Amino acid sequence: MSDYEDEMELDAPVSKDKAIQFSSDNTAGKQKRIVADLPVEAEDNLPWVEKYRPSTLGDVSGHQDIIATINRFVEQNKLPHLLLYGPPGTGKTSTILALAKQIYGPKNMRQMVLELNASDDRGIDVVREQIKTFASTKQIFSASTQQGSSTAKFGLGAFKLIILDEADAMTSAAQMALRRIMEKYTANTRFCIIANYTHKLSPALLSRCTRFRFSPLKKEDIRRLVDHVISQEHVNIAPDAVDSLVSLSKGDMRRALNVLQACHAGSRPLPMKGQPPIKEADINYELITNDTIYSCIAAPHPEDIRLIMTTMLSTPDITSCLNTINALKSSRGLALADILTALAEELQTLEVSAATRVTWLQGLAEIEYRLAGGGSEAVQTGGMVGVVRTGCELMGEKGVGEKMSVDG
Numbered sequence: 081m082s083d084y085e086d087e088m089e090l091d092a093p094v095s096k097d098k099a100i101q102f103s104s105d106n107t108a109g110k111q112k113r114i115v116a117d118l119p120v121e122a123e124d125n126l127p128w129v130e131k132y133r134p135s136t137l138g139d140v141s142g143h144q145d146i147i148a149t150i151n152r153f154v155e156q157n158k159l160p161h162l163l164l165y166g167p168p169g170t171g172k173t174s175t176i177l178a179l180a181k182q183i184y185g186p187k188n189m190r191q192m193v194l195e196l197n198a199s200d201d202r203g204i205d206v207v208r209e210q211i212k213t214f215a216s217t218k219q220i221f222s223a224s225t226q227q228g229s230s231t232a233k234f235g236l237g238a239f240k241l242i243i244l245d246e247a248d249a250m251t252s253a254a255q256m257a258l259r260r261i262m263e264k265y266t267a268n269t270r271f272c273i274i275a276n277y278t279h280k281l282s283p284a285l286l287s288r289c290t291r292f293r294f295s296p297l298k299k300e301d302i303r304r305l306v307d308h309v310i311s312q313e314h315v316n317i318a319p320d321a322v323d324s325l326v327s328l329s330k331g332d333m334r335r336a337l338n339v340l341q342a343c344h345a346g347s348r349p350l351p352m353k354g355q356p357p358i359k360e361a362d363i364n365y366e367l368i369t370n371d372t373i374y375s376c377i378a379a380p381h382p383e384d385i386r387l388i389m390t391t392m393l394s395t396p397d398i399t400s401c402l403n404t405i406n407a408l409k410s411s412r413g414l415a416l417a418d419i420l421t422a423l424a425e426e427l428q429t430l431e432v433s434a435a436t437r438v439t440w441l442q443g444l445a446e447i448e449y450r451l452a453g454g455g456s457e458a459v460q461t462g463g464m465v466g467v468v469r470t471g472c473e474l475m476g477e478k479g480v481g482e483k484m485s486v487d488g
């Protein structure tokens with residue numbers, strides 16, 4: 081859930097000022113062209129997620145099967161309605177924008193693509209009016225006379241493309257209105273619906289689309305782009321920090337790039353007062369270490385988690401155990417929610433009896449649920465200590481006793 085919100089926040093600044101119109105000012109093609117015209121400093125200020133957005137289907141990391149299938153559709157001039165879904169930052173928007181560019185060429189994208197985002201108003205009126213108007217007008221030029229579209233596939237160039245990004249945020253009435261429109265204008269339009277969760281989409285819409293699931297990106301795929309950006313931007317980063325960055329981003333490329341950019345900006349030394357500004361090339365960036373990455377993501381450091389775990393496992397006295405944990409939490413500034421996630425992983429690595437493991441897993445799951453539902457941090461911390469200790473008690477005499485009784 082939080083990931084989804086993250087994405088909305090990150091996407092918002094890019095798309096907020098886009099009006100829902102005939103896409104003349106909200107296509108990536110246009111954005112890219114503006115960027116190309118900007119002076120160098122302005123381009124440097126672009127968020128890296130935009131600067132390094134894949135511009136062709138070939139640039140999209142991972143998802144080889146999906147890209148291959150989409151390419152096959154394009155080659156055969158048979159593009160179905162598409163549904164791309166999966167967690168944020170896995171390349172859904174980038175893929176469809178790259179596809180649109182490949183089909184129409186950057187010049188014609190403006191006339192041929194209507195892109196609507198979650199931050200636009202997409203109630204039933206928008207679907208009825210905007211999409212209908214766009215879908216029902218025939219393109220005024222013939223695909224074969226397009227200029228500069230050597231890459232354009234002529235057959236597909238005759239279709240208009242409507243991209244509904246973040247479609248799971250559409251009202252259900254709007255989704256209902258959409259299904260009729262999709263059928264009515266299939267002759268000259270193709271829809272691409274992008275969503276994080278399919279369960280928020282109406283089944284009728286789902287059945288009209290060919291579905292592609294974008295799974296979280298593999299570590300190698302993330303590392304490839306991260307390494308590329310590090311060398312392009314001359315980021316001064318320690319090798320183990322790259323490892324942490326790649327694994328902490330949990331398959332979300334956008335997150336990896338944003339954290340990297342934030343750390344890079346943070347490693348820039350402050351300008352001295354009264355001295356002339358230093359040239360970009362002469363700035364000595366500080367080394368980005370593992371600690372920098374962890375504190376930027378605000379993830380608990382693995383050592384802290386291990387300390388918390390060993391404390392709980394080795395302190396039978398609940399009161400002193402709880403006091404130590406609370407002291408650790410406040411001195412390191414850790415939130416229980418983060419501790420729980422990391423602790424559950426860490427406890428998994430221990431060799432314990434099945435009964436203990438079940439107690440831990442069930443208990444932690446329960447606490448996480450209660451915490452998410454608004455349970456108090458202090459009380460739930462007590463709950464966590466209780467759960468881990470109960471598991472430990474099971475491992476003690478009682479665990480052995482049970483085993484003996486089974487044997488006997």
Ligand SMILES: Nc1ncnc2c1ncn2[C@@H]1O[C@H](COP(=O)(O)OP(=O)(O)O)[C@@H](O)[C@H]1O
Pocket residue numbers: 087128129130132133134139140141142143167168169170171172173174175297305333334337
């Ligand atoms: N598969 C990928 N290959 C290359 N870059 C990617 C990929 N997925 C995400 N990115 C990077 O993350 C940014 C956000 O990707 P985007 O396509 O908007 O994600 P989504 O729409 O799935 O949330 C892009 O600008 C790009 O820099």
Ligand SMILES: [Mg+2]
Pocket residue numbers: 172173174245274
């Ligand atoms: Mg997107």
